[in-house]
Amino acid sequence: MSTSGTLSTALRVLSQLRRDHRTVALIVVVPSVLLTLLRFLFDGQQATFDRIAPPMLGLIPFFTMFIVTSVAMLRERTSGTLERLMSTPIAKIDLIVGYAMAFGVAALLQVGVASTITFGFLGAPSNHLVVFLGLAGLSALLGMALGLFASAFANSEFQAVQFMPAFVLPQLLVCGLFVPRALMVGWLEALSNVFPLTYTYDALELVSTRQTVPGQVGRDAIVLVGFLVAALILGAATLRRRTD
């Protein structure tokens, strides 16, 4: 791994993002608009909003990073730039970490703006803000790693976009946000146990509703880091220096 390879990749990806004003605007503005919408959906039921909004806020970077990374990596594969890069001295890990850094900046901007709106203006309780932001960061990285992995299985941007409803939406449905997991049919609860988003939601929900951070949050975080490492290894394995 080299810092110059990593940093120059991060700078390159950021320059690409910076030139794409519409994408940046969507990344930054959409979550805040959605959370504001949610606030008025539960107008007069502040308690419900307070329970739902913080975990939603923490899950959003997962979705954004999944989709942005899978499309960006797909472009890298189909435009021939990946093949060119593989013929240069750059290490695969430099490429992955470079992407993570650049998209990490985007996720930071997104969570920063959405947190300001949600906690500052919409009145949701900002409990354990540092732990909360850490979990949101983890959720962003996980989305990125899974997006990198998913991109290897898409041949077109149409397919890459469809991975969102196919692989991410089911995780959202059973993560406990809509129906508490304890009330689900046995097999659904079992299914939710193997999805990373379940642990993200559980940790975010606990952090934002409890007075003290329960130990369960630490266990969730460990599971999430495990998922992250596994996804990164799988994602890196799909970046082949030599292909058929």
Place this chain on the structure above:
Amino acid sequence: MPLSTEGPVIEASHLKVVRGGTTVLPDLSFSVAAGSVTGLLGPSGSGKSTLIRAIVGVQHIAGGEINVLGGPAGRPEVRGRVGYVTQDASVYEDLTVRENLRYFQRIAGSPRDAVEEVIEVVGLADFGNRVVGRLSGGQRSRVSLAAALVGKPDVLVLDEPTVGLDPVLRVELWSTFHRLAESGVTLMVSSHVMDEADECQRLLLMRDGHLVADTTPTGLRDSTGEADLGRAFLRLITHEEAA
């Protein structure tokens, strides 16, 4: 392994490549000396791109060997010394010419001034701050060439670099290639257009994954009695089939 400056720069021996269950290169052997321009010619589908991918180390190899600068192609020490220009312009369309080149310069670890230098070499001095996506096809392929040159390679491998370029640009590019060769760079250029064969010192003629001839433009003319290199190649093939 040290990077050898003596002996052949590119050397294949019994190279075999299988892609998607089909044997593309059954058994290929040749060697290329330093500071020369070698033309890799043959019809579409004859295995030129596969061979080029093997030379730059992005192709799985099923058997035999392919060595570059005295060791296996694509090994980490040699990747910074080999420039690769793919058939399509493989640069970032949403970045400017300069941003693209700056990125590839940093990755290759070559000096910073290399960026401005190669912009001049490929004749894009007036377009440095232009986003690549807004350039013409010919300009884009020159950016792609510059992205390979910016790493100051000792070996430059180009896959059909002149396809779709107008004649004036083609002449300019070839004079750039000759200048590079004079400065000691070893070039291998693939083309399916035989009229470019005259620009090369050495010709490797391919068909169906086999080397049909390893010759020079003069050698090809003499052995076939054809003045036109395209016809000479055809004659060579029909002669081979008859034999």
